[in-house]
Amino acid sequence: MGRVVHVINHLGWGGAENLVRGMARHLHRRGWQVTVCALxxxxxxxxxxxxxxxxxxxxxxxxxxxxxxxxxxELRPDVVHLHLLWAELWGAPxxxxxxxxxxxxxxxxHDARATSGIARLCSRFAVQAASATIAISxxxxxxxxARCGDPPARVQVIHNGVETGGCAAPGEREAARARLGLPRxxxxxxxxxxxxxxxxxDTFLGAAALLARxxxxxxxxxxxxxxxxxxxxxxxxxxxxxxRVLFTGELCLARVREALAAMDIxxxxxxxxxxxxxxxxxxxxxxPVVASDCEGITExxxxxxxGVLFPPGDVRALAGQVDGLLxxxxxxxxxxxxxxxxxCDEFSLERMVTRVEAVYEAAMGx
Numbered sequence: 164m165g166r167v168v169h170v171i172n173h174l175g176w177g178g179a180e181n182l183v184r185g186m187a188r189h190l191h192r193r194g195w196q197v198t199v200c201a202l203x204x205x206x207x208x209x210x211x212x213x214x215x216x217x218x219x220x221x222x223x224x225x226x227x228x229x230x231x232x233x234x235x236x237e238l239r240p241d242v243v244h245l246h247l248l249w250a251e252l253w254g255a256p257x258x259x260x261x262x263x264x265x266x267x268x269x270x271x272x273h274d275a276r277a278t279s280g281i282a283r284l285c286s287r288f289a290v291q292a293a294s295a296t297i298a299i300s301x302x303x304x305x306x307x308x309a310r311c312g313d314p315p316a317r318v319q320v321i322h323n324g325v326e327t328g329g330c331a332a333p334g335e336r337e338a339a340r341a342r343l344g345l346p347r348x349x350x351x352x353x354x355x356x357x358x359x360x361x362x363x364x365d366t367f368l369g370a371a372a373l374l375a376r377x378x379x380x381x382x383x384x385x386x387x388x389x390x391x392x393x394x395x396x397x398x399x400x401x402x403x404x405x406x407r408v409l410f411t412g413e414l415c416l417a418r419v420r421e422a423l424a425a426m427d428i429x430x431x432x433x434x435x436x437x438x439x440x441x442x443x444x445x446x447x448x449x450x451p452v453v454a455s456d457c458e459g460i461t462e463x464x465x466x467x468x469x470g471v472l473f474p475p476g477d478v479r480a481l482a483g484q485v486d487g488l489l490x491x492x493x494x495x496x497x498x499x500x501x502x503x504x505x506x507c508d509e510f511s512l513e514r515m516v517t518r519v520e521a522v523y524e525a526a527m528g529x
Contacts, residue, residue, distance in 0.1 A: 164193065164194040164195050164196075165195065165196070165240075165241035165242065165523070165527060166195070166196040166197075166198070166238065166239070166240040166241050166242075167190060167195055167196070167197055167198075167240055167241065167242045167243070167244055167523065168197075168198045168199075168200055168235065168238060168240040168242075168243050168244070168263075169183050169186065169187060169197070169198070169199045169200065169244045169245075169246065170200045170202070170231070170243060170244070170245050170246065170250040170253070170254040171183050171199070171200070171201060171202070171245075171246040171247060171250050172201070172202050172203060172246075172247045172249045172250055173201050173202065173203050173204060173205055173206065174199070174201045174205065174206040174207060174209055174214070174216075175205045175207055176207060176357075176387075176388075176413060176414065176415065176416075177357055178270065178323070178437075178438075178440040178441070179246050179247055179268075179270045181416060181440070182246075182268075182270075182323055182324075182440070183199060183246060184199075184209060184210045184211060184416075185210075185324070185325070185326065185512050186512075186515075186516060186519065187199050187210070187211040188210055188211065189512055189513065189516040190516060190520075191211075191212060193516070193520070197211065197212070197213065198213040198214075198215060198238060198240070199211045199213065199214045199215070200214075200215045200216075200217065200231065200234065201214070201215070201216045201217070202216075202217050202219045202227065202231070202249060202250060202253065203216070203217070203218065203219045203220070203221075203227075204216065204218070207415065208415050208416070210416075215234060217230050217231055217234075222249050222252070222253075228253050228257065231253055231254070231257045232256075232257040232260055232261070235257050235258060235260070235261035235263060236260070236261045238261075239261065239262070239263075240258075240261070240263045241263060241264065241523070241527050242263060242264050242265075242266055242523050242526055242527065243257075243258035243261070243263045243264070243265055243266070244266045244267075244268065244523075245258075245265065245266070245267045245268070245293075246267075246268050246270065247270060247271075247274075248274050248275055248276065248282070248286070251267055251286065251289045251290070252285050252286065252289050254289075255267075255288075255289035255290070255292040255293065256289070256292065258292065259292050264294045264526040264527055265292050265293040265294055265526075266293065266294060266295050266296075266297065266522055266523065266526055267289075267290065267293045267295075267296045267297070267313075268296075268297045268298075268299065269296060269297065269298045269299065269303045269304070269306065269307045269311065269313075269318075269437075270299055270303065270437050271303065271306070271437050272302050272303055272305075272306045272435060272436075272437055272458055272459070273306070273435060276310045276311055277306075277310055283310060283311070283312070286310075286311050286312055287311070287312035290307075290311055290312050290313045290314075291312075293313070293317065294317070294525075294526035295317050295318075295319065295522050295525065295526055296311075296313045296317055296318045296319075297318075297319060297320075297321045297519065297522060298318055298319070298320050298321075299320070299321070299322060299323050299437050299438045299459070300320060300322065300437055300438040300458070300459035300462050301320055301459070301462060302437070302458045302459050303320075303437045303438070303459065304318050304319075304320050319522070321515060321518045321519060321522075322438060322462070322463075322509065322510055322515065323438050323440050323443065323510065323515060324443075324510050324511050324512035324513070324514055324515030324516065325440065325443050325444050325447050325506065325510060325511070325512055326447070326511075326512055327447045327503075327506055327507045327510075327511045327512075328420075328447070335424045336424050336425060338424075339421045339422070339424040339425040340425045342421065343384070343409060343411070343421070343422070343425055344409065345382055345384065345409065345425055346380075346382060348380075349380045349381065349382045350378070350380065350381050350382070350427045350428070350489060351381075351382045351383070351384055351425055351426050351427050351428075352371065352374065352381060352382075352383050352384070352426070352427070352428045352430060352485055353383065353384030353385070353386060353422065353423075353425070353426035353428070353429060353430070354367055354384070354385055354386065354387075354429065354430045354431060354432070354441070355386040355387055355414075355419055355422060355423065355429075355441045355444070355445070356385075356386075356387045356389075356431070356433075356441060357387055357388070357389040358385070358387055358388060358389030358390065358391040358392045358395055359389045359390060359391060360391060361433060361434055361435050362389075362432065362433050362434075363432040363433055363434045363455070363475065363476060364385065364391065364395050364432065365395070365398060366432040366455075366475075366476055366477075366478055366481060367383075367385070367430055367432045367481070368383075368395065368398055368399050368402055368404065368408070369402070369478035369481075369482075370430075370432075370478050370479075370481040370482040370485065371383045371399075371402070371404055371407070371408060372402040372403060372404060373478065373479065373482040374482050374485060374486060375403070375404060375407050377482075377486060378486070378489065381407075381489070382407055382408070382409070383404065383407055383408040383409070384408070384409050384411070384422060384425060384426060385408060385409070385410045385411065386411045386414055386418075386419060386422035387411070387412075387413065387414060388411075388412045388413030388414075389413075392410065392412070395410070396410055419444070420448070423444065423445055423448040423450065424448070426445075426450055427450070427495075428450065428451055428452075428453060428485055428488055428489070428495065429441075429442070429445035429450040429451070429452045429453070430452075430453045430454070430481065430485065431445075431452065431453075431454040431455065431460065432454075432455050432475070432476075432481060433454075433455055433457065433460070433475070434455065434457060434475045434476060435457060435458055436455075436457060436458050436459050436460050437458070437459050438459035438460075438462065438463060439454065439459055439460040439463045439464070442454050442460060442463050442464055442470070443463055443506055443510045445502075446463070446464075446469060446470070446499075446502035446503060446505060446506040446510075447503060447506035447507065447510070448503070449499045449500065449502070449503040450499050450502065451470060451471075451488055451495040451496075451498040451499045451502065452464055452469070452470035452471075452498075452502055453470065453471050453472075453473065453481065453484045453485055453488070454470055454471075454472055454473075455472065455473060455474070455475040455476075455481075456472040456473065456474055456475065457475045460472075463510070464502075465505070468498075468501055468505075469498065469501045469502040469505045470498060470502055471484045471487075471488070471498070472484075
């Protein structure tokens, strides 16, 4: 084993951030010395023993970059693992200056490199310092080669993993609903997402408005916070969903699990996803998943086997898929059971970390 430093933009609540938390926890258990470095605030419930925050005010804060370089020289890690663009651009030269091997995880199929020639140019210098790039899905691997400059031979796909703790325990569903203020017996369609336009929560609410007319008992749960929260609350009210939809605001991991326990059907309506970690978490909880047919999601949800798909942005198609599951509860339960098996077999955090360790060991080799 050795010492690894994960560098990420911040440690708020999001897919990449939660992945770093889980990796750090599992790597520590396996004997690695692990440090997590957040370039800026926030740092929310890090779940890691050694967490540093550089307090950077932005990508041009050279004093904070010098703090990163100094920290890496002091820690002398074997591997520096970089997540997201800002961390790549800062971390690659700082890691090389400290004599560490560089591993990058690509999480996205679209970032500043897609629209900025300067970002692409800087990125190409950064990726040349890397020993390996991990892509969380096939579409991300294609993006890394086409837009980020990663040599194809250095890119490998390792799907994100989640904790696979199983379905809600007896009584957990009722307790979760009581804490959230949801009716005990009403069916609940829900989602977990950062409230950002790419997650297409307006599609979720549009489908909810249709379903609310068809099914008087149905309730809707939107778990998460983000820049669109006020706009989405206003939209829900305009669609006549007052009293039918619950917005939880920003949630820690424990509260996300509680929100999943309260749901009957999980919806992921994104227009773009690197992989769809929220869908995997819902599958691991035994929920039937209705997801948009886009990018990395199709590597997670198998149509008709571990969930159902709909065209991105198609409100009526989403509503129809959810209504079909509500009309066929046995089918919904079978999909949920198959989804849980798939999550445990293909997307466990243990499996993912084992594969990441192999990348580290190859990078540390002669």
